[in-house]
Amino acid sequence: MSEPVLRVEELRTHFFTKAGVVKAVDDVSFIVNRGEVMGLVGESGSGKSMTGYSLMGLIDPPGRIVGGRILLDGIDVIKLSGEEMRQMRGNRVAMIFQDPMMTLNPVLRIDTQMIEAIVAHRKVSAGDAHAMAAAALSKVGIPSPEERLSAYPHQFSGGMRQRVAIAIALLNKPDLIIADEPTTALDVTIQGQILYEMQKLTRETGAAVIWITHDLSVVAGLADQVSVMYAGRIVEQGTAEQVLGRPRHPYTRGLLDSVPANNARGARLKQIPGMTPSLLDLPPGCPFRERCSYAQSDCARTPLMRPLTAGQSVRCHHPLA
């Protein structure tokens, strides 16, 4: 396989708050292959969004990337200047956010918001940019795009707004799209449509995707690779079949057991007991041990990521069979 689009190595993003250091992303490494979908899964607060923002250079104070490398096509984007970073954003890497009701500017027309995304990265005439915007809208399945271009966001439904956001993300044919829970805020029926649309479009354009979600069932049909995140760290990694078919980390197991579709009818849904720990001044050791039924005394030592079988690795002293 050719060189991956993205190689993240030991990324650390910490927030230096008055109360202490929040290690939102702590030693995260993964690879995204060209044209593949990498599912980044975990409960809310586990650091998925901050991982995405780190890749985009969108971490705001008091947060800061304190270590690691983000190699996009072999070049470390952490070392880029502000202007180089801007040129990368929305051009080579695009991002879609969770709540489509909030991501479009309410007082600007759709055409304004699409055309500015094009001209931020290349010199095109106003007419060409307009035509590109219309083409992008029709590609994501928005009917009569010419008319819709002059509409305002509030004239679109949530699902349609997310389609607009996807169209904007695809405008400059990025190599990588970071989709941060793009279907979480939508109705179930719409979720399916958006999922299908994203899958189709990224396959057509060959863009790789980091699909962030807390919902394992979404990842099942979509992802090639899966990384499971917990308390700012990746705890399990592998192909979708490996991780979903034979999870080795108790946390992944717990997540899978709490997905309704995976349970026999009538059987009670299992919940992982307890809550995600606060990332503020997290004590050493496995952060999951408080909630883990397999925990033993040696879990007070911080586990390292270790490979188990080809392609699957886990951060656990006592991986499941």
Next chain:
Amino acid sequence: MLVYIIRRGLQSVVVLFLMSVLVFVGVYAIGNPIDILINPQADQQDRERAIAALGLDKPLPEQYWTFFTGALHGDFGKSFVHATPAISLILERMPATLELAFAAMLIAVVFGIPLGLWAGLRPNGIAGRTIMAGSILGFSLPTFWVGLMLIMVFSVVLGWLPSNGRGPTVDLFGLIPVSFFSVDGWRHLMLPATNLALFNVALLIRLTRAGAHEALLQDYVKFARAKGLTNRRIIGVHVLRNILIPIVTVVGLQFGALIAFAIVTESVFAWPGMGKLLIDSINVLDRPVIVAYLLIIVTMFIVINLVVDVLYSALDPRVRLTESKG
């Protein structure tokens, strides 16, 4: 839209009517203008003749009725003191006040919005903190005191600017006397306009800063950054377009307030505007002028409100003017 404007118009008429009744009764209750207007040595006959001439011999409801029917024809009565129509007395002074208010609002906008934006973008910087601290002064220092200080510093000590009056005027469109075409006019305008602007500079700083601060936290700003837009475009278009909505509202409403509160500044700087006329008229209980002045001010407020609403709906695509909105 049309229904909306008609509805607002009808509401305004009711407001104006109630206003006029209140002022009428109010001035009547304060005292008798005759005691002030007539030479104390005048004999009883002179007195009664004067009272009859001003229509003050009639019972109050009848006086009001006379005023009311006149007002319907655009006649607001004659000034007790100057014996000229109250309305023309006021209109004569209006350009001076409007000029002062416009200049003050211009200063407020030109300084308030950029400073507020700066403070909003760098809330923890030294400049940002200084701006915010300064804006507290702008709020809390009384206008007349600041006016006196401005005169002290710039007129008395430094001698740079004149302390009172208005510069030479020319007639704009052959109709409206304005003073901002000459250097001397500007020199006269500078201090009173600054004085009047101060509160609004502070207000706009606070408003812009709060708006910018809030807008920057919104997802649409994050998305705009994710698109790779320049900071210039994000601040200048995405943020500014959103915070312009409350700013336009406040600028509009404050413009009415500026005209009304020009009274203090006009008194301090002897600026020959409507406010000074009002003070003089209250001193001598010149009821027709007081009533006409207040009616004009209220009318202005109403018109400004309407303009603000229309602008608001133009700026915010989510707002549509409907009848149900009061």
